[in-house]
Amino acid sequence: MTFFLFQSNYLDLGIVILIILLLSFYSLMKYLACCFTPATIENKQAVKSQQPFLFSKTTELTIEKTEVKDEYHWDELFQQLPVPVAIISQKGQVIKSNLAFNSYFHLHSNEAIKSYSFLNDDNRDEESNQELEFMLKTKASFIIQSHWHINSSLHYIKETYKPTPSGNFVVTIEDETETKKALRSAEIVEEKYNQLIEQLPVGIYRVLVTGEIVFINNYLVKLLGYDSASEITGTSSEEVFKYPADYTIKKNKAIAKKKNSYVIEFQATGRNKQMMWLKETATIFYDTSDEALLFDCIIEDITQKKLADLEVNRLYTAINQLSEGVIITDAEGTILYTNQSVEKMSQYSPKELVGKKMSIFKSEQQSEDFYKDLWKTIQSGKSWEGQIANRQKNGGLYIEYMLICPVKNENNDIENYIAIKKDISEKLKLEEQLRHSHNLQAIGTLTGGIAHDFNNILMGMQIYTEVLLKKLDDKSQEHHLVSQIFDAEKRAKGLINQILTFGRSSVEEIRPLQPHIIVKEATKLIQATYGSKIKIEQHIEDCGYINASPTHIFQIVMNLCTNAVQALNENGLIETRLSLVSQINHPDGSIRHKGGSWICLSIKDNGSGIDDSIKDFIFEPFYTTRIQGTGLGLSNVRDIVNNYEGEIFFDSIKGAGTTFYVYLPVK
Amino acid sequence: MYDILVVDDEPLIREGLKVALEMEGYHAQTAADGKEAVKIVKMTNPNILITDIIMPEKDGIEVICDVKRFNPNIKILAISGGGRISAQEHLKIAKQLGANSVLAKPFSTEELMFEIKRMAEHAN
Incomplete structure (x- = not known):
């Protein structure tokens, strides 16, 4: 029976082989495509485990097709085909099926095969069953995309039907479940990608x-x-x-x-x-x-x-333009930021300061304990504020008022310190001037008030002393003693005159005058007063006119020269100079004012010089080193110079002499 | 012999000046304030009046004005120790009102005698 079947279907089998050959070629192509696509290692291995068999068998088949002629071999070949293939009748009855087909549809015995109808299989979806029933009647090639429930899992199957001359159909089965799944997941990925882009x-x-x-x-x-x-x-x-x-x-x-x-x-x-x-x-x-x-x-x-950047930039610009200096450091006091005002105060550029410690400004004006207390305060999370003397880049000192605030992070740890500094050197200087000016005013008021009584007392004393002196014998001891009283009275008279001058020094009449004439006159007077005890060298230039009070100029020269005379020893020499200059030179070599026109009066002596310890006090009112001095001479000179917006400096070497420089503006 | 009246509210000065003047041979009398001074001038008609400026009751400026009215020939020496304004300022006013001479306190007896002699010469 089997033989007969084979005999009668000889032609059908030939067609099956051809189809298989085509399918094999298709599978080969697919295999090659798999090899050249980036599949996972598992996929590749799965492909390799199937395809080499297919490939080698297909090659063998091609050779055998020309060599093997007998039916047995054709049947063998058909059975071994790796693709499920069957020949079915128009009614769907399986006439012949290969091993792959039987295995795929779980047909384990000849009885099972014989009783199996490929049409109306319950495992195939209903729609496909109906389509197949219809198509089998057409005797044409067709393909049905069906889905099956095999072993309770869904399979997508491509059924390819080719009619045979004997009125049957060769059906080949391709399971596309994996391909479908892959396609579906690719669609999902694309959909998600699109959603992602949109969202x-x-x-x-x-x-x-x-x-x-x-x-x-x-x-x-x-x-x-x-x-x-x-x-x-x-x-x-x-x-x-x-x-x-x-x-x-x-x-x-x-x-x-x-x-x-x-x-x-x-x-x-x-x-x-x-x-x-x-x-x-x-x-x-x-x-x-x-x-x-x-x-x-x-x-x-x-x-x-x-x-936000603009806001930050605005704030940055504001902080940078502040007249107060702003420094931000880390918790260890390393400078992270400084604004422009810090450079003005300290002469260090921000570049020179960033990365350095705050101790770069440290001066010896404060004790180590002072700095320790400061750090203790800010490290405890409190602000510190106070006055501090700091060192500039060039070594100069400046006084600043500083506020240091700690900045804490969310864990309450100190992360930064912000120091806000104001240079108050100038303010302190002005305060000092104001204090001095108040002192002067007080002295002026006081002297005005007591001058009358004081002069009256002096007057009385002087008259009686003079009467006494006239009555006493010149050579008597009494006369000598009374003379001492008379000298003391004269000094008191000098003092009250100085105080009165001091109190009224700012109300003198200002008018155009030629300073060189007054300087010469005053110098002449000094020379006449002290005679051959001293030598005066004059280098007086005609400086034209300045607006000033002649009394003031006279007082400046007289007071400075008197001071010089007091400091002289034997072979004393005083040099007075007057010249017109266009800048103010400080004895330390720096230039204080550039431009403008100034008269420079200098009075130099070769006397004892000024001791370093008293250099800071010589302009203080009532400060004197002489028993008979009033302590008002230099103070008076400085006030006059300040009233004219001029400058006064001195340069003194102990034992070698002193030079005073007075600059007054030519207005 | 010149008759001199010294007016000063400060006894030390008026008595001192009296002694000094008498030592030089002048006849001097004193007054403690402006009112008394005017009274004495009216009664004794001295040749020279030495007057302080700042005094209680009647000050030196008033005294000068008064005595000049009834005795225009009297020679006046104004003396001042100054006060709120300087002695020089006081004396300037005194001179404008008719004082022949002025001296700022404290002055020496030499300066005083110089001024007295000058005024006496002018009086002659």
């Missing part, structure tokens, strides 16, 4: 080199103030974004340099005229001739960040 909180658009927008995501559509992507796609990006000029320049530069990407921040205007700051990160695609083709751009809305 990303960044804008994405693709623009051609012509400027035409071909894709834009929902986020960007909404950001620009549109309702849907269709309003934008196909339009020009120039119209949509209204790029500023520098955007186009930067983009063209990136293209000219053949860069693969660019990042540009620009200000765009939305559909509703709203201004926004955007950051565009783009990938440039070039065609085969290296011409830019299109741009895939990611847009970030950085408006808030830009506004």
Whole structure:
């Protein structure tokens, strides 16, 4: 029976073999494709475990087709085909099936095969069953994509039917379950990707080199103030974004340099005229001739960040412009930031200070305990404020009022210190001047008040002393004693005159005068008073006119010369100089005022010099080193000079002499 | 012999000046304030009046004005120790009102005698 069947279906089998050959070729192609696609290692191994068998068997089949002629071999070949194949009748009855087919559909015995109807199998979906019933009647080639429940799992099967000359059909089974699954997951991935692009909180658009927008995501559509992507796609990006000029320049530069990407921040205007700051990160695609083709751009809305940056910048500028110095350090006192005022105060540039410790400003004016207390206070989280003398870059001192505040982080640990500093050197100087001026005013008021009584008392004493002196014998001891009283009275008279001059020094009449004449007169008077005891050298230039009180100029010269005379020893020499200059030179070599016109009076002596310990006090009122001195001479001179907005300095070497320099402005 | 009236509210000065003047041979009398001075001038008509400026009751400026009215020939020496304004300022005013000579306190007896002699010469 089997033999007969084989005999009668000899032609059918030949066709089956041909189909199988074609299928084998198709499988070979698929295998090769698998080998050249990035499959996972497991997939590759799975493919390899099946395909080499198929490949080798197929090759064998090709050879055997020409060599093996007998039916047995054809049948053997048919049975061993790895693809499920069967010959079915028009009614769906399986006439012949190979091992793969039997295995696939779990047909384990000849009885099972004989009783099996391929049509109306309950495991196949109903729709496919109906389609098959219909198609089997057509006697044409057809394919049915069916799905089956085999072993309670869903299988997608491609059934290929080819009619045979004897009215039967050769059916080949391809299980496409894996392929379908793969396709489905690919679809899911694509769908998710699209969703992601639409839902990303960044804008994405693709623009051609012509400027035409071909894709834009929902986020960007909404950001620009549109309702849907269709309003934008196909339009020009120039119209949509209204790029500023520098955007186009930067983009063209990136293209000219053949860069693969660019990042540009620009200000765009939305559909509703709203201004926004955007950051565009783009990938440039070039065609085969290296011409830019299109741009895939990611847009970030950085408006808030830009506004915050502007705010920070504003604050930074404000802090930098503050007249107070601002220093920010870390918790260890290492400087992180300084503003411009710090440079003005300390002469260190921010570059020189950043990275250095605050101790760079340290001066020896404060004790170690002072600094320890300061650090203890701020390290405990409290603010510290107070006056401190600091050292400048050139070694000079300046006094500042400083407030140091600790800055804590969320864990309440100190992260930074902020020091706010104000240079109060000038203020202290002014306060000192004001205090001095108040002193003078007080002295003026006091002397005015007591002058009358004081002069009256002196008058009485003087008259009686003089009467007594006239009555006593010149050579008597009494006469000598009374003379002492008379001398004391004369000194008292001198003192009251000085005090009165001091109190009234600012109300003298100011008029144009020639200073060189007054200086010469005063010098002459000094020479006449002290005679041959001293030698005076004069280098007086005609300096034209200045606005001043002659009394004041006279007092300056007289007081300075008197002081000089007091300091002289034997062979005393005084040099008076007067000249016109255009700048004020301090004896330390620095230039105090550049420009303008000044008269410079200098009075130099070769006397005993001024001791270092008293240099700070010599201008103080009532400070004197002489028993008979009033302590008002130099103080008086300084006040006169200050009233004229001039300057007074001195240079003195103990044992070698002193030079006073007076600069008065020529106005 | 010149008759001199010394007016000063400070007894030390008026008595001292009296002694000094008498030592030089002048006849001197004293008054403690402006009112008394005017009274004495009216009664005794001295040749020279030495007057302080700042005094209680009647000050030197008033005394000068008064005595000049009824005795225009009297020679006046104004003396001042100053006060709120300087002695020089006081004396300037005194001179403008008719004082022949002025001296700022404290002055020496030499200066005093010089001024007295000068005024006496002018009186002659």
